[in-house]
Amino acid sequence: MIYKQAEDLLLSELGLQDWQPTEETVAVKSFAESFLSSGRLDAEYYQPKYDELYETLEVTCLEKGWELRKLGSLSSLFKYGTSEPFEYLEQGVPFLRIADLQKYRFNEKDLKFISKESANQQQANVKTDDVLISRSGTLGLAVVIPEYLNNAVYGSYFILTRPDKISILPTYLALYINSLVGKLQTEQANTGGIQTNLTIPVLESLLIAFPPLDIQQKFVDKVNQSYDAEDKSKQLLEIAKTGVERAIETDEATATTWINQQLEALGVKLT
Incomplete structure (x- = not known):
């Protein structure tokens, strides 16, 4: 309930709390405005509601003096998880799976573990305050890595992003991606049946509206x-x-x- 209040507060600040996407499904775009700029030809991608979303974000950020940038410029790293099969142990290094996500956090009781030897052979390790984003199944769920999961290994259904904390707080970023404004952007990227999961280029292109750090901290x-x-x-x-x-x-x-x-x-x- 309180997390929902945080989402509502964010949407209110973004001018989207009472926003109802248009039901119009037809958008007229030139070739330069469509395929040449996005590489997409499927009509669903250009539904007017997405244009409305981006226009609202631009106007709000301009009025408030907030920054509006692509996620790719706010992160030092994007990386897919490992698809290697592991033998699970009673103790060891946590292996993070989508199945263990519960309300934007990992359920400690359900965590699986792998050997330190297996973990050391991987290039898919998380650090405290990294943000994992689900790329398959329920798309676009974002979770911040707590300190107790530092150096855990994450599976292939996740993409890791390492936010630049000088500009954006990890918990604020996760809240933003989990809110309506993030969900609509991941929805747009996966319309038309072209993609079945999120990709790093898609995440890099997400538009992130973010205020100064002291205001972000209020959401956090x-x-x-x-x-x-x-x-x-x-x-x-x-x-x-x-x-x-x-x-x-x-x-x-x-x-x-x-x-x-x-x-x-x-x-x-x-x-």
């Missing part, structure tokens, strides 16, 4: 707030489950005392 704080709330919710659920188990194994009073202790440790006020 909102996202982090959503993750903190989600983590606390999970912890409360685990406490409740364990409390029920303790009540069955011992007695209700003992279980209640334990639950209260855990809640106090989380900073949850008891009434």
Whole structure:
């Protein structure tokens, strides 16, 4: 819910919160405006709603004094993941898969591991604050790499981008790509049946509107707030489950005392 608030806040700042894409499906383009500039001939690519999106971004950035640049100029690296098959182990180096993504984060409980030897042979390792973007299945999901996943190996269904943090904060970039403005751009790139997945050139061409770092940080704080709330919710659920188990194994009073202790440790006020 709070993450959705962060997305809504971003769209509001971009002038897109109440924006409804036109239902017009026909756009008249010259050959120079179409194939010569984009290399695309499929009509779906030129739907008027995409032009409306880019015009709105340009106007908003001009009015606010924000920058509007292609992602390729905001990242020092783009790289595909590895398609090598691995033997999974109980411990080792995390191997990041799309199947382990949950609400724009990796689910720690579902992570798979590979040997250090296998990981050292790869050229598909992430660093803290890299952004992975899904290139197949659900296209365009962006996730920021936390510190505990530094040096993990990532699979072929991802493309890695390494944002220039002097210009753009990784969490802001992921929020932007995951929002409507990012989704529409990846949708446009994959219309017409020409491509079945995202490519590095497509990601490099995404238009990113970004404010100064202090304003970006406000969006980042909102996202982090959503993750903190989600983590606390999970912890409360685990406490409740364990409390029920303790009540069955011992007695209700003992279980209640334990639950209260855990809640106090989380900073949850008891009434």
